[in-house]
Amino acid sequence: MAVTVLMIDDDEDFTTSIRALLEAEGYRVETAASGREGLRKLDEVQPDVVLLDVMMESSTEGYAVSGAMRTAEVPVPVIMLSSVELGPAERFARSEELELIRPDAYLTKPVVAGMFLETLRSVLAARGLGSAARS
Amino acid sequence: MSEEVTQELEPVVVIDDDYAMRLSCSQILQKMGFRVEVFEDGARGLEGVARLKPALVVVDLKMPGISGLEVVARVHELDPEIIVVVITGFATIGTAVDAMKSGAYDFVPKPFSPDELRVIVNRGLERRRLRQDALRHEQERERLRRRFITFVSHQLRTPVVAVHQYLDVLRRLPEGPDTAGMRAEWLERCLTRTDEMQQLIRDWLTLAEVEGGGLTGERTPQDLGQVLGAAAERHRAYAAGEGVEVTRALPSEPLCVLADETALAVLFDNLIVNAIKYNRAGGRVAVTLEERDGEALVSVRDTGIGVPEEYRASIFDEFVRVKGESAKKTTGTGLGLPICKRIAGELGGVIELESELGTGSTFRVRLPLRAPVQTADTAGGDTREQ
Numbered sequence: 001m002a003v004t005v006l007m008i009d010d011d012e013d014f015t016t017s018i019r020a021l022l023e024a025e026g027y028r029v030e031t032a033a034s035g036r037e038g039l040r041k042l043d044e045v046q047p048d049v050v051l052l053d054v055m056m057e058s059s060t061e062g063y064a065v066s067g068a069m070r071t072a073e074v075p076v077p078v079i080m081l082s083s084v085e086l087g088p089a090e091r092f093a094r095s096e097e098l099e100l101i102r103p104d105a106y107l108t109k110p111v112v113a114g115m116f117l118e119t120l121r122s123v124l125a126a127r128g129l130g131s132a133a134r135s
Numbered sequence: 136m137s138e139e140v141t142q143e144l145e146p147v148v149v150i151d152d153d154y155a156m157r158l159s160c161s162q163i164l165q166k167m168g169f170r171v172e173v174f175e176d177g178a179r180g181l182e183g184v185a186r187l188k189p190a191l192v193v194v195d196l197k198m199p200g201i202s203g204l205e206v207v208a209r210v211h212e213l214d215p216e217i218i219v220v221v222i223t224g225f226a227t228i229g230t231a232v233d234a235m236k237s238g239a240y241d242f243v244p245k246p247f248s249p250d251e252l253r254v255i256v257n258r259g260l261e262r263r264r265l266r267q268d269a270l271r272h273e274q275e276r277e278r279l280r281r282r283f284i285t286f287v288s289h290q291l292r293t294p295v296v297a298v299h300q301y302l303d304v305l306r307r308l309p310e311g312p313d314t315a316g317m318r319a320e321w322l323e324r325c326l327t328r329t330d331e332m333q334q335l336i337r338d339w340l341t342l343a344e345v346e347g348g349g350l351t352g353e354r355t356p357q358d359l360g361q362v363l364g365a366a367a368e369r370h371r372a373y374a375a376g377e378g379v380e381v382t383r384a385l386p387s388e389p390l391c392v393l394a395d396e397t398a399l400a401v402l403f404d405n406l407i408v409n410a411i412k413y414n415r416a417g418g419r420v421a422v423t424l425e426e427r428d429g430e431a432l433v434s435v436r437d438t439g440i441g442v443p444e445e446y447r448a449s450i451f452d453e454f455v456r457v458k459g460e461s462a463k464k465t466t467g468t469g470l471g472l473p474i475c476k477r478i479a480g481e482l483g484g485v486i487e488l489e490s491e492l493g494t495g496s497t498f499r500v501r502l503p504l505r506a507p508v509q510t511a512d513t514a515g516g517d518t519r520e521q
Contacts, residue, residue: 013297013324017304020317024308083289083296110299113307 002028003124006047008038008065009081014109018051021113035065042069047076048129049120052103054082066103077104077123081111144170146187150180150206151195151222156245160193160222163249167256177201181209188214190260193252195222196230196242204230204237211238216266218259220252282453290454290469291335294328301325331466338470341401342453345474351398351481356505358389359424359431362396366403367422370411378416381407384423390431393505394482402478403433405471406498410437412467413457413496426504430484433500441492450488451476475500 005022007015010033019029030045032038042050050069054062066078080103104123107116147169149160157173164171172187174180177200184192192210196203207219221234221242231242240259243252301321308314344350367381374381392399410420418438425432442450442457449455454469475498479486484502 011293011297013328014300016324017297017300017321020308021304083292109296110303113303 002026003049003129004028004030004045004047005049005051005120006038006041006045007031007051008033008035008041008062009051009053010034011053014053018111021117025117035062038065039068042074042076049124050076050078052078052080053109054080075127077127079103079105079107079119079123081107081109083109144168146170146172146189147191147193148180148183148187148189149173149193150175150177150183150198150203151193152176152198153195156195156222159249160252163252164191164193164256166249167253177203177206180206181213184210184213184217189217190263191218191220191256193220193222193256195224196234197224204233207234207239208237216263218256218263220255220259222247285454286335286339291332294331294335298325298328327466331468334466335468335470338468338474342470342474342477345398345401345477345481348481350401351395351478353395354393355396356391357394357396357399358391359399359433359502360385360389362399363403363422363424363433366400366407369404370407373408374411374420377411377414379411379414379418379420381411381420381422384421384425386424386426390424390426391505392431392482392484392502394502398478398482402475402500403435405475406435406500409467409471410435410439410496410498413437414439418495427501429504431502431504433502434497436495436497438495441494442488442490442496443492447488447490451486 003026005027007018007029009015009031012033015031019031022029030041030047032041038050038052041047052062052065062080062082066080069076069078104126105119107119145168147164149157149164149171151157151160151173152175154175157175161171161173169191172183172189174183177194177198180192180194181201192206194203194206194210198206201209203221207221210217210219215238219234219239221231221239223230223234223242223244231244234242240262241255243255301324305318305321308317341350363383363385367383370381407420407422414420414437420438421434421436423432423434423436440457446455446457450457451472453473455472456467456469476486479500479502482502484500486498486500488496488498490496
């Protein structure tokens with residue numbers, strides 16, 4: 001069974017190019033254009049991994065989604081994507097909330113295809129999930 | 136237009152246990168144009184300060200109960216920008232210095248003439264004004280700095296990232312008939328996104344120019360009817376392509392404003408293009424010009440999607456773009472309306488929005504009128520109207 005990736009990002013162009021990249025590697029891709037739609041699809045689709053954009057509509061919409069996922073104890077790994085250079089640890093002061101929003105990996109956009117695929121593989125491997133169906 | 140604004144008198148507080156002193160200070164300050172409230176002790180005085188938020192407090196150092204020195208310190212805690220002048224009974228340097236260390240601006244030793252108090256008060260308030268101006272400038276500079284950072288780090292970066300990602304993935308995918316369709320499509324998208332960047336940069340530079348006073352500098356009498364006619368013509372092809380009809384209702388006699396030709400063109404181009412863009416197929420844009428209450432009133436009305444309630448207050452702010460299903464396909468920089476607002480303001484006018492969701496929007500620009508130009512031989516002359 002193909003590994004399913006859920007992409008939560010409001011930039012259609014970005015999701016189009018990443019979808020092509022992932023599908024070429026044998027992944028199945030679902031997308032959502034807002035935090036709200038993302039949480040809904042999370043339920044419906046039950047993905048193996050989530051790619052989450054930090055900014056979207058408001059400047060921290062992505063963090064709100066991953067925070068919600070942590071609170072609901074959703075076991076799906078999250079890779080956060082952002083065009084801002086700072087990582088969440090640099091953005092927020094040390095706090096309990098930091099535990100809630102720390103993603104499994106944090107990448108800046110644009111992603112370098114090779115490194116991105118490698119990060120995806122290792123995040124899935126760390127959770128005991130196989131990577132793409134294609135051998 | 137200009138309405139009668141009653142000048143509200145600025146409040147000042149006088150705290151002195153001596154009735155005669157309260158009275159004489161009161162009279163001096165009232166003659167200077169202030170609204171004076173007097174208090175006979177420190178405790179009541181401090182309550183008064185907290186309530187009135189005055190620019191100035193005159194307080195006697197020697198009082199029973201809470202000492203004048205303590206009042207000075209407490210007022211300074213409440214608001215360090217209040218100018219405190221202390222009245223000293225014996226002009227010992229020590230007392231006055233203590234007062235100033237606690238936050239007083241200056242001291243005046245008894246007995247003092249009205250002029251002596253006046254001079255100190257005026258100096259103190261001038262200093263306060265300068266500090267508040269400096270604070271305002273600092274806040275404005277900070278706002279502009281943050282706006283610039285947002286522009287670069289988000290607005291401009293987003294399309295750059297999208298294009299780069301397309302190219303990066305394209306480089307990796309195998310060539311061939313399978314990917315040919317995708318290549319063609321992505322090529323178009325990259326061009327669209329780079330156009331978006333160009334437009335952003337152009338609008339940003341326009342905004343900078345308007346704010347720098349450059350775009351509205353060369354003011355000459357302009358016939359709004361002609362200006363609007365030319366603007367509508369410029370966008371005829373675009374409107375036709377979108378299936379939108381642009382109509383105009385212009386008066387027969389000229390209605391003139393004193394303005395820079397380019398500034399007016401930018402202002403009305405933005406409004407007309409928006410009205411076409413945020414419209415529906417088969418929709419209409421009505422451009423009207425009339426004289427109303429001694430001003431020129433330009434209305435650009437569209438039969439478009441309208442502006443949702445929650446966006447109306449901020450629609451003239453930078454980078455605000457209406458999001459949502461119906462607005463989804465429209466591209467834009469979010470700088471058009473701030474530019475319009477700025478230009479209108481620089482020309483002594485205002486711009487307003489009236490909108491109904493689902494029905495359409497009307498943008499109204501009011502500009503001060505100017506007597507129409509006599510003949511064509513004033514063009515390019517040496518004498519230029521200010």
